[in-house]
Amino acid sequence: MSKIYFQGTYGAYSHLASLEIDAKAEIIPCKTFDECFLNASNEKNSRIVIPESNRITGNIGIEYLIFKYRLNIYSEHFQKIEHNLLGQKGAKLTDIKNVFSHAQALSQCSNFIKKNNLNEHVRADTAGSAEMIAKNKKRDEAAIASSLSAETYGLEIIKKNIENEKGNLTRFLVMGKELTQPEFSNKKYITSFLFKLKSKPAALYQSLGGFAINGVNLTKLQSYPEKNSFDSFFFLCDLDGHIEDKKVQKSLEELGLHCQDFHVLGVFEADPIRDKKL
Incomplete structure:
Protein backbone atom coordinates (compact mmCIF):
# COMPACT_ATOMS: atom_id res chain seq x y z
CA MET A 1 0.00 0.00 0.00
CA LYS A 80 -12.98 23.28 -1.56
CA ILE A 81 -12.66 24.80 1.90
CA GLU A 82 -15.88 24.87 3.90
CA HIS A 83 -15.35 26.11 7.44
CA ASN A 84 -17.71 25.01 10.19
CA LEU A 85 -18.17 26.07 13.80
CA LEU A 86 -17.76 22.92 15.90
CA GLY A 87 -18.72 22.57 19.55
CA GLN A 88 -19.89 20.16 22.23
CA LYS A 89 -23.01 18.06 21.62
CA GLY A 90 -26.07 20.17 22.41
CA ALA A 91 -24.20 23.50 22.43
CA LYS A 92 -25.80 26.47 20.70
CA LEU A 93 -24.23 29.50 19.04
CA THR A 94 -25.32 31.68 21.99
CA ASP A 95 -23.23 29.47 24.32
CA ILE A 96 -19.98 30.09 22.45
CA LYS A 97 -17.56 32.73 23.71
CA ASN A 98 -14.13 31.46 22.58
CA VAL A 99 -13.22 30.14 19.15
CA PHE A 100 -9.97 28.31 18.28
CA SER A 101 -8.40 27.63 14.88
CA HIS A 102 -5.48 28.20 12.52
CA ALA A 103 -4.75 31.88 11.79
CA GLN A 104 -5.85 31.55 8.14
CA ALA A 105 -9.15 29.89 9.07
CA LEU A 106 -9.87 32.63 11.61
CA SER A 107 -9.07 35.25 8.97
CA GLN A 108 -11.31 33.54 6.41
CA CYS A 109 -14.22 33.57 8.92
CA SER A 110 -13.61 37.06 10.35
CA ASN A 111 -17.08 38.38 9.45
CA PHE A 112 -18.84 35.59 11.35
CA ILE A 113 -16.49 35.97 14.35
CA LYS A 114 -17.10 39.74 14.57
CA LYS A 115 -20.86 39.43 14.05
CA ASN A 116 -21.14 36.98 16.95
CA ASN A 117 -18.62 38.81 19.16
CA LEU A 118 -16.40 35.76 19.66
CA ASN A 119 -12.91 35.81 21.21
CA GLU A 120 -10.50 34.24 18.73
CA HIS A 121 -7.49 32.13 19.72
CA VAL A 122 -4.82 31.15 17.18
CA ARG A 123 -3.68 27.52 17.22
CA ALA A 124 -1.33 25.49 15.00
CA ASP A 125 -4.07 23.93 12.88
CA THR A 126 -7.82 23.54 12.44
CA ALA A 127 -8.16 19.83 13.28
CA GLY A 128 -5.86 20.18 16.30
CA SER A 129 -8.20 22.88 17.59
CA ALA A 130 -11.16 20.52 17.19
CA GLU A 131 -9.27 17.78 19.04
CA MET A 132 -8.43 20.22 21.86
CA ILE A 133 -11.97 21.44 22.49
CA ALA A 134 -13.24 17.83 22.34
CA LYS A 135 -10.87 17.03 25.23
CA ASN A 136 -11.67 20.24 27.16
CA LYS A 137 -15.43 19.58 27.00
CA LYS A 138 -16.25 23.25 27.69
CA ARG A 139 -19.63 24.40 26.38
CA ASP A 140 -18.39 27.94 25.66
CA GLU A 141 -15.51 26.79 23.42
CA ALA A 142 -15.71 26.08 19.68
CA ALA A 143 -13.32 25.33 16.84
CA ILE A 144 -13.38 26.34 13.20
CA ALA A 145 -12.62 23.22 11.20
CA SER A 146 -13.88 20.74 8.60
CA SER A 147 -16.91 18.46 8.85
CA LEU A 148 -14.39 15.58 8.86
CA SER A 149 -12.98 17.02 12.13
CA ALA A 150 -16.49 16.96 13.63
CA GLU A 151 -16.82 13.26 12.73
CA THR A 152 -13.28 12.44 13.89
CA TYR A 153 -13.57 14.03 17.35
CA GLY A 154 -17.26 13.56 18.10
CA LEU A 155 -18.23 17.23 17.89
CA GLU A 156 -21.41 18.88 16.70
CA ILE A 157 -21.57 21.28 13.76
CA ILE A 158 -23.17 24.36 15.32
CA LYS A 159 -23.03 26.41 12.12
CA LYS A 160 -22.04 25.29 8.60
CA ASN A 161 -20.10 27.23 5.96
CA ILE A 162 -19.15 30.26 8.05
CA GLU A 163 -16.38 31.45 5.71
CA ASN A 164 -16.51 35.07 4.44
CA GLU A 165 -16.51 34.03 0.77
CA LYS A 166 -18.00 30.97 -0.86
CA GLY A 167 -15.91 29.20 -3.47
CA ASN A 168 -12.88 29.25 -1.17
CA LYS A 177 10.98 11.55 -4.74
CA GLU A 178 10.42 9.55 -7.94
CA LEU A 179 10.78 11.49 -11.19
CA THR A 180 7.79 11.00 -13.47
CA GLN A 181 5.94 13.15 -15.96
CA PRO A 182 3.01 12.57 -18.34
CA GLU A 183 3.58 12.06 -22.04
CA PHE A 184 3.00 15.15 -24.15
CA SER A 185 -0.47 14.99 -25.75
CA ASN A 186 -3.43 17.23 -26.47
CA LYS A 187 -4.15 18.19 -22.85
CA LYS A 188 -3.56 21.19 -20.64
CA TYR A 189 -0.32 20.97 -18.68
CA ILE A 190 1.62 22.99 -16.16
CA THR A 191 5.41 23.00 -15.96
CA SER A 192 6.73 24.06 -12.56
CA PHE A 193 10.35 25.06 -11.95
CA LEU A 194 12.64 27.13 -9.77
CA PHE A 195 15.58 29.28 -10.77
CA LYS A 196 18.20 31.63 -9.38
CA LEU A 197 19.55 34.37 -11.63
CA LYS A 198 23.13 35.45 -12.16
CA SER A 199 23.90 38.66 -10.31
CA LYS A 200 23.74 41.38 -12.95
CA PRO A 201 21.61 44.49 -13.64
CA ALA A 202 18.15 43.89 -15.16
CA ALA A 203 18.65 40.11 -14.95
CA LEU A 204 14.98 39.32 -14.29
CA TYR A 205 13.75 41.56 -17.10
CA GLN A 206 16.17 39.99 -19.59
CA SER A 207 15.47 36.42 -18.44
CA LEU A 208 11.70 36.66 -19.01
CA GLY A 209 11.92 37.93 -22.58
CA GLY A 210 11.94 34.42 -24.04
CA PHE A 211 8.48 33.67 -22.65
CA ALA A 212 6.99 36.75 -24.32
CA ILE A 213 8.72 36.08 -27.66
CA ASN A 214 7.54 32.45 -27.73
CA GLY A 215 4.01 33.20 -26.51
CA VAL A 216 4.29 31.16 -23.29
CA ASN A 217 2.01 32.20 -20.44
CA LEU A 218 3.45 32.41 -16.92
CA THR A 219 0.77 31.71 -14.31
CA LYS A 220 2.99 32.13 -11.26
CA LEU A 221 6.23 33.99 -10.59
CA GLN A 222 7.26 34.56 -7.00
CA SER A 223 10.58 35.51 -5.44
CA TYR A 224 11.94 34.24 -2.14
CA PRO A 225 15.18 35.12 -0.35
CA GLU A 226 17.73 32.37 0.03
CA LYS A 227 18.35 31.18 3.56
CA ASN A 228 20.31 33.70 5.66
CA SER A 229 20.35 36.22 2.81
CA PHE A 230 18.62 39.47 1.91
CA ASP A 231 20.38 40.04 -1.41
CA SER A 232 20.12 36.61 -3.06
CA PHE A 233 16.75 35.41 -4.33
CA PHE A 234 15.32 32.37 -6.04
CA PHE A 235 12.09 32.29 -8.04
CA LEU A 236 9.28 29.76 -8.20
CA CYS A 237 7.46 29.70 -11.49
CA ASP A 238 4.53 27.90 -13.17
CA LEU A 239 3.82 28.13 -16.88
CA ASP A 240 1.04 26.88 -19.12
CA GLY A 241 2.36 24.03 -21.24
CA HIS A 242 4.39 20.82 -21.33
CA ILE A 243 8.19 20.92 -21.19
CA GLU A 244 8.33 18.95 -24.47
CA ASP A 245 6.39 21.66 -26.30
CA LYS A 246 8.87 23.46 -28.57
CA LYS A 247 7.67 26.91 -27.44
CA VAL A 248 8.26 25.97 -23.80
CA GLN A 249 11.65 24.41 -24.57
CA LYS A 250 12.85 27.55 -26.35
CA SER A 251 11.64 29.76 -23.49
CA LEU A 252 13.42 27.70 -20.86
CA GLU A 253 16.62 27.55 -22.92
CA GLU A 254 16.55 31.35 -23.10
CA LEU A 255 15.96 31.56 -19.34
CA GLY A 256 18.83 29.15 -18.68
CA LEU A 257 21.34 31.58 -20.20
CA HIS A 258 20.65 33.98 -17.32
CA CYS A 259 20.55 31.41 -14.50
CA GLN A 260 22.99 30.39 -11.83
CA ASP A 261 20.63 27.59 -10.73
CA PHE A 262 17.69 26.02 -12.59
CA HIS A 263 15.58 23.01 -11.61
CA VAL A 264 12.37 21.56 -13.08
CA LEU A 265 10.03 20.59 -10.23
CA GLY A 266 7.41 18.84 -12.30
CA VAL A 267 5.20 18.59 -15.36
CA PHE A 268 1.59 17.68 -14.66
CA GLU A 269 -1.94 18.01 -16.00
CA ALA A 270 -3.76 21.20 -15.03
CA ASP A 271 -6.65 20.59 -12.67
CA PRO A 272 -9.92 20.96 -14.67
CA ILE A 273 -11.26 23.30 -11.97
CA ARG A 274 -8.99 26.03 -13.40
CA ASP A 275 -11.44 26.36 -16.31
CA LYS A 276 -14.53 26.61 -14.10
CA LYS A 277 -16.06 29.89 -12.98
CA LEU A 278 -16.82 29.63 -9.28
Missing part, protein backbone atom coordinates in the same frame (compact mmCIF):
# COMPACT_ATOMS: atom_id res chain seq x y z
CA SER A 2 1.32 3.44 -0.93
CA LYS A 3 1.74 6.11 1.74
CA ILE A 4 0.60 9.72 1.79
CA TYR A 5 2.00 12.10 4.41
CA PHE A 6 0.22 15.32 5.37
CA GLN A 7 0.89 18.05 7.93
CA GLY A 8 -1.54 18.29 10.82
CA THR A 9 -3.83 15.85 12.58
CA TYR A 10 -6.66 13.61 11.39
CA GLY A 11 -9.61 15.70 10.25
CA ALA A 12 -7.44 18.49 8.78
CA TYR A 13 -8.19 19.85 5.31
CA SER A 14 -4.94 18.20 4.16
CA HIS A 15 -6.37 14.88 5.40
CA LEU A 16 -9.58 15.58 3.49
CA ALA A 17 -7.58 16.38 0.33
CA SER A 18 -5.50 13.20 0.76
CA LEU A 19 -8.68 11.10 0.92
CA GLU A 20 -9.97 12.70 -2.28
CA ILE A 21 -6.63 12.13 -4.04
CA ASP A 22 -6.23 8.47 -3.01
CA ALA A 23 -8.61 7.00 -0.42
CA LYS A 24 -6.87 3.60 -0.67
CA ALA A 25 -3.46 4.94 0.43
CA GLU A 26 -2.15 4.73 3.98
CA ILE A 27 -2.60 8.35 5.10
CA ILE A 28 -0.20 9.44 7.84
CA PRO A 29 -0.12 12.75 9.76
CA CYS A 30 3.12 14.67 10.46
CA LYS A 31 3.70 17.40 13.02
CA THR A 32 5.50 19.72 10.60
CA PHE A 33 5.81 20.37 6.87
CA ASP A 34 9.53 19.67 7.17
CA GLU A 35 8.76 16.18 8.50
CA CYS A 36 6.51 15.54 5.48
CA PHE A 37 9.23 16.54 3.00
CA LEU A 38 11.89 14.57 4.89
CA ASN A 39 9.79 11.38 4.89
CA ALA A 40 9.10 11.65 1.16
CA SER A 41 12.81 12.29 0.49
CA ASN A 42 13.71 9.06 2.27
CA GLU A 43 10.92 6.80 0.97
CA LYS A 44 10.62 6.15 -2.76
CA ASN A 45 7.01 4.97 -2.81
CA SER A 46 5.55 7.68 -0.60
CA ARG A 47 3.88 10.96 -1.50
CA ILE A 48 3.08 14.16 0.35
CA VAL A 49 -0.03 16.31 0.01
CA ILE A 50 0.96 19.89 0.79
CA PRO A 51 -1.16 23.08 0.74
CA GLU A 52 0.60 25.61 -1.49
CA SER A 53 -1.79 28.57 -1.65
CA ASN A 54 -5.31 29.65 -0.81
CA ARG A 55 -7.57 31.49 -3.24
CA ILE A 56 -8.42 34.16 -0.65
CA THR A 57 -5.48 34.46 1.76
CA GLY A 58 -2.63 33.65 -0.63
CA ASN A 59 0.54 31.63 -0.05
CA ILE A 60 0.77 29.10 2.74
CA GLY A 61 4.55 29.60 3.11
CA ILE A 62 6.17 26.26 2.16
CA GLU A 63 8.32 27.63 -0.69
CA TYR A 64 11.59 27.31 1.24
CA LEU A 65 10.93 23.56 1.64
CA ILE A 66 10.22 23.18 -2.08
CA PHE A 67 13.57 24.87 -2.72
CA LYS A 68 15.39 22.80 -0.08
CA TYR A 69 14.12 19.31 -0.95
CA ARG A 70 13.32 19.72 -4.66
CA LEU A 71 10.78 16.90 -4.74
CA ASN A 72 8.95 16.16 -7.95
CA ILE A 73 5.42 17.56 -8.33
CA TYR A 74 3.06 14.86 -9.64
CA SER A 75 -0.21 16.79 -9.68
CA GLU A 76 -2.21 19.65 -8.27
CA HIS A 77 -5.50 19.33 -6.40
CA PHE A 78 -7.93 22.14 -5.60
CA GLN A 79 -9.77 21.45 -2.37
CA LEU A 169 -10.24 26.88 -2.57
CA THR A 170 -6.82 25.72 -1.40
CA ARG A 171 -4.36 24.46 -3.98
CA PHE A 172 -2.54 21.32 -2.86
CA LEU A 173 0.56 19.84 -4.48
CA VAL A 174 1.14 16.09 -4.59
CA MET A 175 4.89 15.50 -4.42
CA GLY A 176 7.44 12.70 -4.07
Whole structure:
Protein backbone atom coordinates (compact mmCIF):
# COMPACT_ATOMS: atom_id res chain seq x y z
CA MET A 1 0.00 0.00 0.00
CA SER A 2 1.32 3.44 -0.93
CA LYS A 3 1.74 6.11 1.74
CA ILE A 4 0.60 9.72 1.79
CA TYR A 5 2.00 12.10 4.41
CA PHE A 6 0.22 15.32 5.37
CA GLN A 7 0.89 18.05 7.93
CA GLY A 8 -1.54 18.29 10.82
CA THR A 9 -3.83 15.85 12.58
CA TYR A 10 -6.66 13.61 11.39
CA GLY A 11 -9.61 15.70 10.25
CA ALA A 12 -7.44 18.49 8.78
CA TYR A 13 -8.19 19.85 5.31
CA SER A 14 -4.94 18.20 4.16
CA HIS A 15 -6.37 14.88 5.40
CA LEU A 16 -9.58 15.58 3.49
CA ALA A 17 -7.58 16.38 0.33
CA SER A 18 -5.50 13.20 0.76
CA LEU A 19 -8.68 11.10 0.92
CA GLU A 20 -9.97 12.70 -2.28
CA ILE A 21 -6.63 12.13 -4.04
CA ASP A 22 -6.23 8.47 -3.01
CA ALA A 23 -8.61 7.00 -0.42
CA LYS A 24 -6.87 3.60 -0.67
CA ALA A 25 -3.46 4.94 0.43
CA GLU A 26 -2.15 4.73 3.98
CA ILE A 27 -2.60 8.35 5.10
CA ILE A 28 -0.20 9.44 7.84
CA PRO A 29 -0.12 12.75 9.76
CA CYS A 30 3.12 14.67 10.46
CA LYS A 31 3.70 17.40 13.02
CA THR A 32 5.50 19.72 10.60
CA PHE A 33 5.81 20.37 6.87
CA ASP A 34 9.53 19.67 7.17
CA GLU A 35 8.76 16.18 8.50
CA CYS A 36 6.51 15.54 5.48
CA PHE A 37 9.23 16.54 3.00
CA LEU A 38 11.89 14.57 4.89
CA ASN A 39 9.79 11.38 4.89
CA ALA A 40 9.10 11.65 1.16
CA SER A 41 12.81 12.29 0.49
CA ASN A 42 13.71 9.06 2.27
CA GLU A 43 10.92 6.80 0.97
CA LYS A 44 10.62 6.15 -2.76
CA ASN A 45 7.01 4.97 -2.81
CA SER A 46 5.55 7.68 -0.60
CA ARG A 47 3.88 10.96 -1.50
CA ILE A 48 3.08 14.16 0.35
CA VAL A 49 -0.03 16.31 0.01
CA ILE A 50 0.96 19.89 0.79
CA PRO A 51 -1.16 23.08 0.74
CA GLU A 52 0.60 25.61 -1.49
CA SER A 53 -1.79 28.57 -1.65
CA ASN A 54 -5.31 29.65 -0.81
CA ARG A 55 -7.57 31.49 -3.24
CA ILE A 56 -8.42 34.16 -0.65
CA THR A 57 -5.48 34.46 1.76
CA GLY A 58 -2.63 33.65 -0.63
CA ASN A 59 0.54 31.63 -0.05
CA ILE A 60 0.77 29.10 2.74
CA GLY A 61 4.55 29.60 3.11
CA ILE A 62 6.17 26.26 2.16
CA GLU A 63 8.32 27.63 -0.69
CA TYR A 64 11.59 27.31 1.24
CA LEU A 65 10.93 23.56 1.64
CA ILE A 66 10.22 23.18 -2.08
CA PHE A 67 13.57 24.87 -2.72
CA LYS A 68 15.39 22.80 -0.08
CA TYR A 69 14.12 19.31 -0.95
CA ARG A 70 13.32 19.72 -4.66
CA LEU A 71 10.78 16.90 -4.74
CA ASN A 72 8.95 16.16 -7.95
CA ILE A 73 5.42 17.56 -8.33
CA TYR A 74 3.06 14.86 -9.64
CA SER A 75 -0.21 16.79 -9.68
CA GLU A 76 -2.21 19.65 -8.27
CA HIS A 77 -5.50 19.33 -6.40
CA PHE A 78 -7.93 22.14 -5.60
CA GLN A 79 -9.77 21.45 -2.37
CA LYS A 80 -12.98 23.28 -1.56
CA ILE A 81 -12.66 24.80 1.90
CA GLU A 82 -15.88 24.87 3.90
CA HIS A 83 -15.35 26.11 7.44
CA ASN A 84 -17.71 25.01 10.19
CA LEU A 85 -18.17 26.07 13.80
CA LEU A 86 -17.76 22.92 15.90
CA GLY A 87 -18.72 22.57 19.55
CA GLN A 88 -19.89 20.16 22.23
CA LYS A 89 -23.01 18.06 21.62
CA GLY A 90 -26.07 20.17 22.41
CA ALA A 91 -24.20 23.50 22.43
CA LYS A 92 -25.80 26.47 20.70
CA LEU A 93 -24.23 29.50 19.04
CA THR A 94 -25.32 31.68 21.99
CA ASP A 95 -23.23 29.47 24.32
CA ILE A 96 -19.98 30.09 22.45
CA LYS A 97 -17.56 32.73 23.71
CA ASN A 98 -14.13 31.46 22.58
CA VAL A 99 -13.22 30.14 19.15
CA PHE A 100 -9.97 28.31 18.28
CA SER A 101 -8.40 27.63 14.88
CA HIS A 102 -5.48 28.20 12.52
CA ALA A 103 -4.75 31.88 11.79
CA GLN A 104 -5.85 31.55 8.14
CA ALA A 105 -9.15 29.89 9.07
CA LEU A 106 -9.87 32.63 11.61
CA SER A 107 -9.07 35.25 8.97
CA GLN A 108 -11.31 33.54 6.41
CA CYS A 109 -14.22 33.57 8.92
CA SER A 110 -13.61 37.06 10.35
CA ASN A 111 -17.08 38.38 9.45
CA PHE A 112 -18.84 35.59 11.35
CA ILE A 113 -16.49 35.97 14.35
CA LYS A 114 -17.10 39.74 14.57
CA LYS A 115 -20.86 39.43 14.05
CA ASN A 116 -21.14 36.98 16.95
CA ASN A 117 -18.62 38.81 19.16
CA LEU A 118 -16.40 35.76 19.66
CA ASN A 119 -12.91 35.81 21.21
CA GLU A 120 -10.50 34.24 18.73
CA HIS A 121 -7.49 32.13 19.72
CA VAL A 122 -4.82 31.15 17.18
CA ARG A 123 -3.68 27.52 17.22
CA ALA A 124 -1.33 25.49 15.00
CA ASP A 125 -4.07 23.93 12.88
CA THR A 126 -7.82 23.54 12.44
CA ALA A 127 -8.16 19.83 13.28
CA GLY A 128 -5.86 20.18 16.30
CA SER A 129 -8.20 22.88 17.59
CA ALA A 130 -11.16 20.52 17.19
CA GLU A 131 -9.27 17.78 19.04
CA MET A 132 -8.43 20.22 21.86
CA ILE A 133 -11.97 21.44 22.49
CA ALA A 134 -13.24 17.83 22.34
CA LYS A 135 -10.87 17.03 25.23
CA ASN A 136 -11.67 20.24 27.16
CA LYS A 137 -15.43 19.58 27.00
CA LYS A 138 -16.25 23.25 27.69
CA ARG A 139 -19.63 24.40 26.38
CA ASP A 140 -18.39 27.94 25.66
CA GLU A 141 -15.51 26.79 23.42
CA ALA A 142 -15.71 26.08 19.68
CA ALA A 143 -13.32 25.33 16.84
CA ILE A 144 -13.38 26.34 13.20
CA ALA A 145 -12.62 23.22 11.20
CA SER A 146 -13.88 20.74 8.60
CA SER A 147 -16.91 18.46 8.85
CA LEU A 148 -14.39 15.58 8.86
CA SER A 149 -12.98 17.02 12.13
CA ALA A 150 -16.49 16.96 13.63
CA GLU A 151 -16.82 13.26 12.73
CA THR A 152 -13.28 12.44 13.89
CA TYR A 153 -13.57 14.03 17.35
CA GLY A 154 -17.26 13.56 18.10
CA LEU A 155 -18.23 17.23 17.89
CA GLU A 156 -21.41 18.88 16.70
CA ILE A 157 -21.57 21.28 13.76
CA ILE A 158 -23.17 24.36 15.32
CA LYS A 159 -23.03 26.41 12.12
CA LYS A 160 -22.04 25.29 8.60
CA ASN A 161 -20.10 27.23 5.96
CA ILE A 162 -19.15 30.26 8.05
CA GLU A 163 -16.38 31.45 5.71
CA ASN A 164 -16.51 35.07 4.44
CA GLU A 165 -16.51 34.03 0.77
CA LYS A 166 -18.00 30.97 -0.86
CA GLY A 167 -15.91 29.20 -3.47
CA ASN A 168 -12.88 29.25 -1.17
CA LEU A 169 -10.24 26.88 -2.57
CA THR A 170 -6.82 25.72 -1.40
CA ARG A 171 -4.36 24.46 -3.98
CA PHE A 172 -2.54 21.32 -2.86
CA LEU A 173 0.56 19.84 -4.48
CA VAL A 174 1.14 16.09 -4.59
CA MET A 175 4.89 15.50 -4.42
CA GLY A 176 7.44 12.70 -4.07
CA LYS A 177 10.98 11.55 -4.74
CA GLU A 178 10.42 9.55 -7.94
CA LEU A 179 10.78 11.49 -11.19
CA THR A 180 7.79 11.00 -13.47
CA GLN A 181 5.94 13.15 -15.96
CA PRO A 182 3.01 12.57 -18.34
CA GLU A 183 3.58 12.06 -22.04
CA PHE A 184 3.00 15.15 -24.15
CA SER A 185 -0.47 14.99 -25.75
CA ASN A 186 -3.43 17.23 -26.47
CA LYS A 187 -4.15 18.19 -22.85
CA LYS A 188 -3.56 21.19 -20.64
CA TYR A 189 -0.32 20.97 -18.68
CA ILE A 190 1.62 22.99 -16.16
CA THR A 191 5.41 23.00 -15.96
CA SER A 192 6.73 24.06 -12.56
CA PHE A 193 10.35 25.06 -11.95
CA LEU A 194 12.64 27.13 -9.77
CA PHE A 195 15.58 29.28 -10.77
CA LYS A 196 18.20 31.63 -9.38
CA LEU A 197 19.55 34.37 -11.63
CA LYS A 198 23.13 35.45 -12.16
CA SER A 199 23.90 38.66 -10.31
CA LYS A 200 23.74 41.38 -12.95
CA PRO A 201 21.61 44.49 -13.64
CA ALA A 202 18.15 43.89 -15.16
CA ALA A 203 18.65 40.11 -14.95
CA LEU A 204 14.98 39.32 -14.29
CA TYR A 205 13.75 41.56 -17.10
CA GLN A 206 16.17 39.99 -19.59
CA SER A 207 15.47 36.42 -18.44
CA LEU A 208 11.70 36.66 -19.01
CA GLY A 209 11.92 37.93 -22.58
CA GLY A 210 11.94 34.42 -24.04
CA PHE A 211 8.48 33.67 -22.65
CA ALA A 212 6.99 36.75 -24.32
CA ILE A 213 8.72 36.08 -27.66
CA ASN A 214 7.54 32.45 -27.73
CA GLY A 215 4.01 33.20 -26.51
CA VAL A 216 4.29 31.16 -23.29
CA ASN A 217 2.01 32.20 -20.44
CA LEU A 218 3.45 32.41 -16.92
CA THR A 219 0.77 31.71 -14.31
CA LYS A 220 2.99 32.13 -11.26
CA LEU A 221 6.23 33.99 -10.59
CA GLN A 222 7.26 34.56 -7.00
CA SER A 223 10.58 35.51 -5.44
CA TYR A 224 11.94 34.24 -2.14
CA PRO A 225 15.18 35.12 -0.35
CA GLU A 226 17.73 32.37 0.03
CA LYS A 227 18.35 31.18 3.56
CA ASN A 228 20.31 33.70 5.66
CA SER A 229 20.35 36.22 2.81
CA PHE A 230 18.62 39.47 1.91
CA ASP A 231 20.38 40.04 -1.41
CA SER A 232 20.12 36.61 -3.06
CA PHE A 233 16.75 35.41 -4.33
CA PHE A 234 15.32 32.37 -6.04
CA PHE A 235 12.09 32.29 -8.04
CA LEU A 236 9.28 29.76 -8.20
CA CYS A 237 7.46 29.70 -11.49
CA ASP A 238 4.53 27.90 -13.17
CA LEU A 239 3.82 28.13 -16.88
CA ASP A 240 1.04 26.88 -19.12
CA GLY A 241 2.36 24.03 -21.24
CA HIS A 242 4.39 20.82 -21.33
CA ILE A 243 8.19 20.92 -21.19
CA GLU A 244 8.33 18.95 -24.47
CA ASP A 245 6.39 21.66 -26.30
CA LYS A 246 8.87 23.46 -28.57
CA LYS A 247 7.67 26.91 -27.44
CA VAL A 248 8.26 25.97 -23.80
CA GLN A 249 11.65 24.41 -24.57
CA LYS A 250 12.85 27.55 -26.35
CA SER A 251 11.64 29.76 -23.49
CA LEU A 252 13.42 27.70 -20.86
CA GLU A 253 16.62 27.55 -22.92
CA GLU A 254 16.55 31.35 -23.10
CA LEU A 255 15.96 31.56 -19.34
CA GLY A 256 18.83 29.15 -18.68
CA LEU A 257 21.34 31.58 -20.20
CA HIS A 258 20.65 33.98 -17.32
CA CYS A 259 20.55 31.41 -14.50
CA GLN A 260 22.99 30.39 -11.83
CA ASP A 261 20.63 27.59 -10.73
CA PHE A 262 17.69 26.02 -12.59
CA HIS A 263 15.58 23.01 -11.61
CA VAL A 264 12.37 21.56 -13.08
CA LEU A 265 10.03 20.59 -10.23
CA GLY A 266 7.41 18.84 -12.30
CA VAL A 267 5.20 18.59 -15.36
CA PHE A 268 1.59 17.68 -14.66
CA GLU A 269 -1.94 18.01 -16.00
CA ALA A 270 -3.76 21.20 -15.03
CA ASP A 271 -6.65 20.59 -12.67
CA PRO A 272 -9.92 20.96 -14.67
CA ILE A 273 -11.26 23.30 -11.97
CA ARG A 274 -8.99 26.03 -13.40
CA ASP A 275 -11.44 26.36 -16.31
CA LYS A 276 -14.53 26.61 -14.10
CA LYS A 277 -16.06 29.89 -12.98
CA LEU A 278 -16.82 29.63 -9.28
